[in-house]
Every structure is written in structure tokens, then in C-alpha cells.
Amino acid sequence: xxxxxxxxxxxxxxxxxxxxxxxxxxxxxxxxxxxxxxxxxxxxxxxxxxxxxxxxxxxxxxxxxxxxxxxxxxxxxxxxxxxxxxxxxxxxxxxxxxxxxxxxxxxxxxxxxxxxxxxxxxxxxxxxxxxxxxxxxxxxxxxxxxxxxxxxxxxxxxxxxxxxxxxxxxxxxxxxxxxxxxxxxxxxxxxxxxxxxxxxxxxxxxxxxxxxxx
Amino acid sequence: xxxxxxxxxxxxxxxxxxxxxxxxxxxxxxxxxxxxxxxxxxxxxxxxxxxxxxxxxxxxxxxxxxxxxxxxxxxxxx
Numbered sequence: 001x002x003x004x005x006x007x008x009x010x011x012x013x014x015x016x017x018x019x020x021x022x023x024x025x026x027x028x029x030x031x032x033x034x035x036x037x038x039x040x041x042x043x044x045x046x047x048x049x050x051x052x053x054x055x056x057x058x059x060x061x062x063x064x065x066x067x068x069x070x071x072x073x074x075x076x077x078x079x080x081x082x083x084x085x086x087x088x089x090x091x092x093x094x095x096x097x098x099x100x101x102x103x104x105x106x107x108x109x110x111x112x113x114x115x116x117x118x119x120x121x122x123x124x125x126x127x128x129x130x131x132x133x134x135x136x137x138x139x140x141x142x143x144x145x146x147x148x149x150x151x152x153x154x155x156x157x158x159x160x161x162x163x164x165x166x167x168x169x170x171x172x173x174x175x176x177x178x179x180x181x182x183x184x185x186x187x188x189x190x191x192x193x194x195x196x197x198x199x200x201x202x203x204x205x206x207x208x209x210x211x212x213x214x
Numbered sequence: 215x216x217x218x219x220x221x222x223x224x225x226x227x228x229x230x231x232x233x234x235x236x237x238x239x240x241x242x243x244x245x246x247x248x249x250x251x252x253x254x255x256x257x258x259x260x261x262x263x264x265x266x267x268x269x270x271x272x273x274x275x276x277x278x279x280x281x282x283x284x285x286x287x288x289x290x291x292x
Contacts, residue, residue: 028289035282040275053278057285064292113223116258139272158269164236183230189269190261 012076019067027064034077035060037160038084044155045088047144055091059084075166082170085152092148114184117191142192150185157182220244225255233262 010029018026031038038059043052063070063080070079143151156167157178168175220241225248231237232245249256 024289024292028286031285031289032282035285036275036277039277039281043275049278053281053284056281057288060285061288061292064289113227116226116261135268135272136274139268143269143273154269158266159273161270179231179236183227186230186233186262186265187226187258189265190258193265193268194261 013072016067016070016072016076019064024064027067030076031060031063031080034080037077037081040159041081041084041155042088044143044151044159045085045148046091051091052088055087056084059087062087074169078162078166078169081156081160081162085170114187116187117194138193142189145192146185146188150181150188153178153181154185154189158186217244217247220248222248222252222255225249225252226258229255229259229262232259233266 010026012030015026015030019030035056039052039056042056042059043049046052046055059080063083066083070076143154146154152171153167156162156170157164162170164175164178168178171178173181217240225245228237228241228245232242237245249259
């Protein structure tokens with residue numbers, strides 16, 4: 001009875017080498033750990049599960065056909081998500097429903113300061129006090145209400161837990177721009193969520209407590 | 215030794231970096247002194263921290279049922 005050898009983890013570099021030699025199964029092994037990340041990137045931009053699946057799958061197939069162009073010094077996951085985001089953006093451009101949403105990057109509006117609203121006495125973490133579904137839906141609505149360029153940064157940083165550097169690389173913007181957009185995204189999320197959480201959802205109070213003394 | 219005061223506007227500009235622990239110690243000290251005396255900025259800080267936690271914990275996107283199988287079939291079909 002021979003001890004069966006544990007299946008060794010095959011490195012990404014090895015999987016990539018095998019795919020480039022024509023092994024399609026190896027490609028599935030390569031993308032499988034990232035399929036959720038790819039889908040989340042697509043759905044967060046498109047706000048529609050069916051479109052997101054189509055775009056996510058197209059992005060993966062595009063990565064497959066262009067794998068020989070992948071530079072070994074980059075991270076495969078970063079490259080794959082970058083392709084997905086570009087595919088999702090180009091789907092948005094084609095989609096007339098999103099004409100109002102600016103995908104192209106006006107640089108100037110990020111220089112202005114954002115003043116957080118002053119209801120804002122939101123001290124407790126409310127996850128325990130809220131119904132899970134209610135919170136999930138409120139979060140999704142708040143996220144969907146963010147302009148795309150803020151939503152993308154928030155998703156990559158605060159949901160996918162990517163670094164500032166990776167986020168900048170994927171979106172093709174500077175690290176300073178990532179930080180500025182993240183600030184704006186978080187403050188707008190807070191302004192969108194705090195009234196429900198601080199007010200009617202958890203306390204039943206009809207008005208938000210003003211904390212600014214003037 | 216007292217720290218140099220900082221305005222609310224400067225605090226708001228840095229509040230996200232503060233939450234990410236991405237500010238220099240000198241600025242951190244000035245911001246912390248400000249949070250002790252400014253209820254509004256303290257509330258903005260608490261809210262921003264809550265957002266980061268809630269988004270990380272609460273935003274879940276379920277993969278559509280059969281997503282992996284369909285993806286696998288498409289790769290095999292290439």
C-alpha cells in the first residue's frame with residue numbers, strides 16, 4: 001500500500017507555461033481562484049448580474065487568448081482584473097442606459113473638497129442591530145449610487161482588499177488619485193448610509209442628531 | 215508639548231488615509247488632538263470607519279448559479 005503523494009500546488013508560473021503549450025485545463029486551474037474577484041469587478045461596474053457574468057466570462061477568455069502577452073513581472077490576478085474592468089467599461093460605453101454616467105476621467109473635479117454632512121453621530125457598528133438583508137440591500141444601493149470612478153476604487157480597495165499600488169495599476173491612475181477617490185467614495189458612502197443606520201433603522205428616531213454646534 | 219492645530223477641512227482631506235494608517239506620525243497626532251475637541255470630525259471618523267467595516271463584511275455578490283461550469287465549458291470550447 002503505497003502512501004499516495006499529496007497533490008502539490010502548481011505555481012501560477014508553471015500553469016501559465018502549460019497553458020502557453022496548449023493545455024486548456026491548466027488555464028481553468030489558473031483562473032479558478034479569481035473567478036469571484038472577476039465577477040465582483042464586473043458586477044460592481046455594471047450593476048446587473050447577467051451582464052456581469054457575460055463580461056466576466058469574456059474577460060477570462062480574452063486573458064486566455066492573450067496569455068502570451070502577460071508579463072511575468074506583473075501579478076496574474078492584477079492583469080486579469082484589469083482586463084475585466086476594461087471589458088466592463090467598454091460594455092458600459094456601448095450601453096445607452098448609462099449615457100449619464102461619466103466613464104472618462106475628468107481630472108479637475110477631484111481637486112475640490114467634499115464636505116461630509118453633519119447628521120453624522122454614527123458611533124456604533126450597526127451590523128448586529130440590523131437585519132442582514134436590509135443592510136446588504138442598503139449597501140448595494142449606496143454603492144450603486146456612487147459615480148463609477150469612486151465605485152471602482154472602493155470595490156478594489158475595500159471589498160477586494162487590493163493595495164493602493166495594485167488599484168492604481170488596474171485603473172491606470174496615480175496612487176494619489178486612488179487615495180483621493182477612495183476618500184470621496186468612503187465619505188459619500190457614509191453620507192448615503194448614516195441616515196438609515198443612525199436614524200430610522202436602529203433607533204426609530206425621526207430626525208438625525210445634529211452634532212455640529214452651530 | 216502641544217501639537218499644532220489643524221482645521222476640519224484638512225482633517226476631512228486626510229480622514230481616509232488616517233483610517234488606512236497612511237499618515238505620518240506628526241499628522242496623526244494633530245488629527246487625534248482634533249478628534250478630541252471636534253464632535254463633528256469625530257463623527258465623520260466613526261462613520262468612515264463603519265463604512266470600511268460594513269463594505270468589507272456586508273457587500274457580498276453571489277456568483278450566479280452554474281457560473282463556474284459555464285466558464286469551464288467555454289474555456290474547453292476554445
